[in-house]
Amino acid sequence: MDTQPDPRSRRRDEAAESGGFADLAGSPFRVDRDRIVASPFFARLAGVTQVVNASGSALLHNRLTHSLKVAQVARAIAERVTATDDSGQVAAKLGGCDPDVAEAAALGHDLGHPPFGHLGEQVLDRIARHRYGLADGFEGNAQTFRIVTTTEVGGPTPEGLNLTAATRAALLKYPWARLHFPTPHPAAMDVPPRGAAEPEESPGTGSAKFSAYSTELDDLRQGRAPFADRVEVWQQTVEASVMDLADDIAYAIHDLQDFHRIGVLQHASVATELGQWRATMGELAELPAAELLDQHxxxxxxxxxxxxxxxxxxxxxxxxxxxxxxxAKVRGELVDELLAIPFDGSIEAEQATARFSARWTARLVNGVLVTTAPPTRTGHVTLRPAQWHEVQVLKFVHRRFVLQRPDLALHQRGQATLLAQLVDALDAWLADRDEAHRLPRRLHDLVELAHAEYSGLARVAPELLIGATGEPVRGTDAVRGLARGRAVIDFVASLTDRQAASMLDAISGRSEQPWSEPSVL
Incomplete structure (x- = not known):
């Protein structure tokens, strides 16, 4: 007799699957993994900053090697969740936890990161909102979802990779839009989910983090449909929760490992911070918050x-x-063991670094638990309290002694200027009627795609066309302006660090040689 297909494995365009696109795997979720890995957007991550530009250095993670590590951890977590009857049954009731889905989402979770990592994300968001009036702005997670559903054109359909519903849902780390979806919006909850609240410094701009622009809301709804009666509308699916946790674990461990290897993370400064807190925790607990900030x-x-x-x-x-x-544990294992001996490239130093990574990864993965009713600020897959606190301290060390360094800030200010100037130059080219016909073909195609999307919204869902000031967007010229802005942002976001710098040199006349890269032009 006929059986209904698993709704988790349903693709947006089932008819397109008979169009001759060769898939090498039998499992639909393994096919998703293969499609993501085969995408040029995945390959470009080798040239995108994780924390600092890794060009020419084998010692630093880039977004590609980071994604591979996240995928390794995500698969281990998913297999652990499904290995026992108790957690496996809980996961099944919540919609499922397939290791292939978790791995595919982990491999794809950073596809939308622009040049220069989080710094580029902030710059493009500011430009998208202030220059182009795009209320959605720019967000790396939403850009990832846009790539796999819309702007990737090398898959089996004209738009997107035609991934299964389960994998699309697993990519939704923050399963809401900035402003428009769902209703009521999770930002209005008494305790909003992590990322849903508005940034304190930018009231009225919507959620700080989100995973879909207005143009991809139909794909969000379709991907989440099989989970409608399993998890709350604002909650991650189990597989998305696995991906999110794996990202946190990889970030907490591997970035520290990187900066120890290149000599940035110094024993003395980290030891003093942790040691002084332990020695004077009672006194520090009595200090006013303002004094902590002033004397940070x-x-x-x-x-x-x-x-x-x-x-x-x-x-x-x-x-x-x-x-x-x-x-105390981080002080003992990170500071007194790993950082106490400077990394010198020796076999002993390499083995010490590898032991640190392996030991901490195993400890954190072994601390995973599945819960049926998690608090709003965590997912169904989370860490036991001991490991959760350890991740917070490890991330603190990275933030305090790497991300807040003045020399990194100096470097990033230059990168921010570069991106802003590149957007200015491309925008001016688009506005030049005499030269617009010589636009990079990729940018030309993105303008047409975005115009079709925003024109469609104007016809069927005009309430979603809200400018950055909160005013409705009406009229052909205004819609064309939104499309132009989204296309420029899409184009710049799809470049590697090096492509962005080289293209700006070429377009501003600083390069003596004609610049051509077929993947861009």
Whole structure:
């Protein structure tokens, strides 16, 4: 007798699957994984910054090697979840936890990251909202979803990779739009999900993090449809939760490993911060919050500020004894063992770094648990309290002693200027009637695609066409302006770090040689 296909494996365009596109795997979810890996958007991640530009260095992760590590961890977590009856049954009731889906989502989770990583994300968001009036702005997770559903053209359909519903849903780390979806919006909840609240410094702009633009809302709804009665509309699917947690684990471990290897993460400064907090935690607990901020460079102050922020944001799990134990463990295994001996490229140093990574990855993966009713600020797949606190302390070390370095800030200000100038130059080219016909073909195609999308929204869902100021967007010229902005942002976001710099040199006349790269032009 006929059986209904698994709704999790349903693709947006089933008819297109008979169009001759060769898939090498039998499992539909394994096919998703293969399609993501075969995408040029995946290959370009080798040239996109993770934290600092890794060009020419085998010691630093780029977005590609980071994604491979996240995929490794995600598969291990998913297999652990399904290995026991208890957690496996819980996952099944919540919609399923297929290791191939978790791995595919992990491989694809950073496809939308623009040149220069998070710095590029902030710059393009500001330009998209302020210059082009795009209320959606730019967000790396939403750009990832746009790529796999819309702007990737090398798959089996004219638009997107035609992934299964399960994999599309697993890519939705923040399963809502910035402003328009769902209703009521999770930003209005008493305790919003992580990322759903508005940025304190930008009231009225919508959620700080989100996973779909207005143009991809139909794909969001379709991907989430099989999970409608399994998880809340604002909750991640189990597989998305696995991907999110794997990203956190990889980030907490491998970025520290990188900066130890290149000599940036110094034993003395990290040891002093952690040691001083442990020695004076009682005194630090009595200091006013303003004093902690004003004196954040004094050892122990920044860590005490983290402890208080954890209580304010994640009181459901934060515990002072667990926090102190996590500080002690990080001090012992990161500071006193790994950082105590400078990395010199020797076999001994390489093995010490590998042991640190392997030991911590195993510890954190072994700390995974599945819960049926998680607090709003975490997913169904989370960490036990001890490991959760340890991840927070590891991420603190990275943020405090790497991301907040003045020399990194200097470098990033230059990158921000580069991206802004490139957008200006491309926008001017688009506006030049005499030269517009010589636009890069990729940019020309993106303009046409975006115009078709926004024109369609104007006809069927005009309420979604809201400018950055909150005013409705009406009229052909205004719609064309939104499309032009989205196309330029799509184009710049699809470049590698090196492509962005080289293209700006060429378009501004600083390069003596004609610049041509077929993948862009």
């Amino acid at each position: 460079r004094k050892p122990g102050r920044s860590l005490e500020y983290l402890r208080r922020r954890m209580h304010a944001k994640d009181g459901w799990v934060t515990d002072d004894e667990a926090f102190a134990a996590a500080v």
